[in-house]
Amino acid sequence: GAGVSQSPSNKVTEKGKDVELRCDPISGHTALYWYRQSLGQGLEFLIYFQGNSAPDKSGLPSDRFSAERTGGSVSTLTIQRTQQEDSAVYLCASSLDGARGTDTQYFGPGTRLTVL
Amino acid sequence: DQQVKQNSPSLSVQEGRISILNCDYTNSMFDYFLWYKKYPAEGPTFLISISSIKDKNEDGRFTVFLNKSAKHLSLHIVPSQPGDSAVYFCAARYYGNNRLAFGKGNQVVVIP
Incomplete structure (x- = not known):
């Protein structure tokens, strides 16, 4: 079956512009996660959606970052007024039921964001 | 503050030999540990996991060992x-x- 897909695969933008990154999770997965990987770093948790519950936004680095998940499926991560330090690979993952804890997270290929 | 640490960023090993990757953590509230494998331009893929109540989990050629007292x-x-x-993430x-x-x-490089 189809895995997690993300678009665009690459995004180059100018400092100060807004960007939107899209994630299509695996069909039927109730949990969706956003992470980012900066150069030379591990994956950094950003936000977690579980079903219809309020999302866990504790990893968002600033109020310029926001995310929504419409209809319990597709998610959009928005970065406003981008800064050069926002340059990273943004990874989306989904799992069948995040409330189970030992659920395997399946990752998409990521969106490489470059802020000039 | 890096709560999960992987030292020795790269490892080269001959085909057929053993590769050993190490990981240390600082947070006692972690209760489940995983290894992911990542190829270039792809997302990480799940490899193997272990619960904090166990000290070993084996799956084919892959074995994860957990020493909880040593984190x-x-x-x-x-x-x-x-x-x-590939690159392996703890x-x-x-x-x-x-x-x-x-x-x-x-980063693991297996030399044929």
């Missing part, structure tokens, strides 16, 4: 194959929360 885990790959060449889950904390990764 240390390791991944053994034996025998190593050229297709194992990850840990917070108790009661499904978010994962990741290490910086180890």
